[in-house]
Amino acid sequence: MQAQDKDKLRVFLKSCLEENGNHEPLNDDDSLFMSARLDSLDLTNLVIFLEQTFGVNFAKVMFEVEMIDSINEIESFLDQQ
Amino acid sequence: MMSASDSAIASIRERPDQPRRALRDWFAFDQNTWLTNYVQSCVGRIVLLLLFTLFCSQTFGFVLSLGFTTAAAVCAYCPRFRTISLFSATLTILMISPSSRVALHAILSIAQREHISQALGIRAVYLAIAGFFIGSFIVITVARHCKTWVLARRPVMTLLATVSLLCGVAASSILHGLAQVALWAFIIVMVSYLWFLAYALVDQRTREPSPALFQLGTFHPFWGSTTVPFGKGAAYLRKTLSKTRQDLAVTQIKGLKLLTWALMLQYLESGLSWLFNTAWILPNLNDLQTLYVQGQAYSIASAWGALIWTTADSALHLAVGGHQVIAIARLAGFRLPRNTWRPLEARTIAEYWNRYYFYFKELLVDFFFFPTFLRVFRKHPRLRTFFATFMAAGVGNAVFHFFKDIQIVAEVGLWNALISFESYLFYCFMLALGISISQVRMNRGIKPSSSRYAIVWSFLCVWGFVLCLHIFGDESRNHSLYERLSFMASLFGFN
Numbered sequence: 001m002q003a004q005d006k007d008k009l010r011v012f013l014k015s016c017l018e019e020n021g022n023h024e025p026l027n028d029d030d031s032l033f034m035s036a037r038l039d040s041l042d043l044t045n046l047v048i049f050l051e052q053t054f055g056v057n058f059a060k061v062m063f064e065v066e067m068i069d070s071i072n073e074i075e076s077f078l079d080q081q
Numbered sequence: 082m083m084s085a086s087d088s089a090i091a092s093i094r095e096r097p098d099q100p101r102r103a104l105r106d107w108f109a110f111d112q113n114t115w116l117t118n119y120v121q122s123c124v125g126r127i128v129l130l131l132l133f134t135l136f137c138s139q140t141f142g143f144v145l146s147l148g149f150t151t152a153a154a155v156c157a158y159c160p161r162f163r164t165i166s167l168f169s170a171t172l173t174i175l176m177i178s179p180s181s182r183v184a185l186h187a188i189l190s191i192a193q194r195e196h197i198s199q200a201l202g203i204r205a206v207y208l209a210i211a212g213f214f215i216g217s218f219i220v221i222t223v224a225r226h227c228k229t230w231v232l233a234r235r236p237v238m239t240l241l242a243t244v245s246l247l248c249g250v251a252a253s254s255i256l257h258g259l260a261q262v263a264l265w266a267f268i269i270v271m272v273s274y275l276w277f278l279a280y281a282l283v284d285q286r287t288r289e290p291s292p293a294l295f296q297l298g299t300f301h302p303f304w305g306s307t308t309v310p311f312g313k314g315a316a317y318l319r320k321t322l323s324k325t326r327q328d329l330a331v332t333q334i335k336g337l338k339l340l341t342w343a344l345m346l347q348y349l350e351s352g353l354s355w356l357f358n359t360a361w362i363l364p365n366l367n368d369l370q371t372l373y374v375q376g377q378a379y380s381i382a383s384a385w386g387a388l389i390w391t392t393a394d395s396a397l398h399l400a401v402g403g404h405q406v407i408a409i410a411r412l413a414g415f416r417l418p419r420n421t422w423r424p425l426e427a428r429t430i431a432e433y434w435n436r437y438y439f440y441f442k443e444l445l446v447d448f449f450f451f452p453t454f455l456r457v458f459r460k461h462p463r464l465r466t467f468f469a470t471f472m473a474a475g476v477g478n479a480v481f482h483f484f485k486d487i488q489i490v491a492e493v494g495l496w497n498a499l500i501s502f503e504s505y506l507f508y509c510f511m512l513a514l515g516i517s518i519s520q521v522r523m524n525r526g527i528k529p530s531s532s533r534y535a536i537v538w539s540f541l542c543v544w545g546f547v548l549c550l551h552i553f554g555d556e557s558r559n560h561s562l563y564e565r566l567s568f569m570a571s572l573f574g575f576n
Contacts, residue, residue: 034320036418040446058455
């Protein structure tokens with residue numbers, strides 16, 4: 001995953017957090033969903049974002065929330081696709 | 082800079098960015114440095130455990146409360162023994178009181194019909210429980226090593242298909258006597274634990290799944306649950322486990338606060354119950370519908386009063402039970418979000434659904450919403466969201482509740498069980514429609530205004546919807562859909 005793509009992802013996730021009223025800093029290894037920092041609506045928005053931005057087809061993946069629970073995990077997931 | 086765990090704790094069902102109101106500041110004990118340090122000391126831990134035992138005993142009695150507190154303490158303070166203590170405590174409660182986990186009365190009723198003694202019936206239950214747990218251990222272990230196995234790839238569909246098949250055999254009257262009782266006992270036990278096993282099987286697909294014994298310990302864990310796993314499964318519990326002593330202290334103080342709040346709500350429920358049921362002698366909704374069907378007169382005011390009180394009582398009851406469960410889980414060190422979180426503040430139906438019964442919503446999202454959302458209508462975002470939400474809140478909701486009460490098939494046969502389910506099916510359909518439309522509107526960025534008038538209007542709309550739906554949502558199966566629709570029309574003056 002390239003640096004500019006990671007920045008795009010970071011910007012997107014920060015906007016989701018701010019929509020939820022969460023202005024805490026976002027580190028690359030911070031849990032997003034399992035910690036209840038973001039909810040299932042945000043998860044669907046993230047899925048759509050990854051599909052549209054990186055062309056991921058989640059129907060072909062045995063999807064688990066853990067796979068995209070942090071920026072690092074998303075990067076690792078995208079590198080495997 | 083706050084650590085990830087601090088920020089996670091802060092976000093437990095709260096909105097840390099909003100300016101804290103004075104009242105919340107007063108009760109923010111978990112943010113008090115002296116208190117969190119004290120709770121980490123030996124004496125502080127003992128005081129905390131004593132308070133938990135005292136507060137729990139108001140509901141569960143002293144012995145059971147002591148058991149909960151002890152098990153939670155071992156989980157929290159002795160990580161090396163966490164797995165064995167979780168499993169042991171969960172198993173102990175199951176053995177002592179199987180009726181708290183399994184529909185024991187239904188199995189004994191089937192035993193009576195098959196002319197089997199109650200003692201043999203109870204033995205059949207324990208055998209079914211043992212068989213299910215051993216079977217689950219094997220299945221979880223196989224799924225961990227064989228990820229292409231159908232139970233590993235499609236756990237929910239496979240488990241539901243298995244239950245359906247077993248029900249088919251049971252309902253076909255091939256078996257009689259003890260064999261029939263044993264089969265129904267196994268089916269009823271399996272249904273009680275179905276969604277726990279589903280979460281455990283899904284966990285086997287992750288990078289580092291929890292050991293099988295830990296998974297079994299989360300099956301109706303000692304801190305409590307309904308058929309819906311409170312705390313979901315081992316994967317969620319791993320992520321929410323307190324990582325440092327400071328985290329643990331804050332989590333446990335939050336648990337004690339929640340338990341105190343649950344106690345206050347319990348007293349409120351008792352007081353209101355006395356007021357409505359004893360002082361004002363308001364009939365409950367089910368009785369009122371029976372009166373309506375029998376053609377007996379009652380005032381519209383008392384009908385609305387009964388509907389409002391029954392709905393409010395259900396919400397209070399759910400909140401009290403859920404808070405107690407989550408409080409004990411937090412004592413054990415798991416930073417779980419509350420199950421019910423200020424449902425009266427919901428501004429939309431979708432938000433109400435998230436606030437009222439969080440873990441049931443999560444179950445439907447995990448097993449029905451996302452599998453649908455990821456596969457269908459990928460080029461049509463609104464239809465995709467609508468359909469996936471409908472599958473979760475409608476189809477998933479209906480499937481969950483039909484299987485939850487599967488013993489009704491044993492009592493009245495499959496066809497009558499389906500017919501008597503029509504009202505709840507209607508409830509699921511209308512609820513799903515409401516949530517789906519609300520969800521699509523939220524996705525489009527349509528948000529309610531924050532003016533006071535808009536807040537009141539949102540409350541009236543959301544809870545008006547909830548009230549009307551509650552007529553169809555009770556699981557008693559005492560009245561047909563037509564009777565309930567007629568009753569609802571009578572509330573608006575149409576007879």
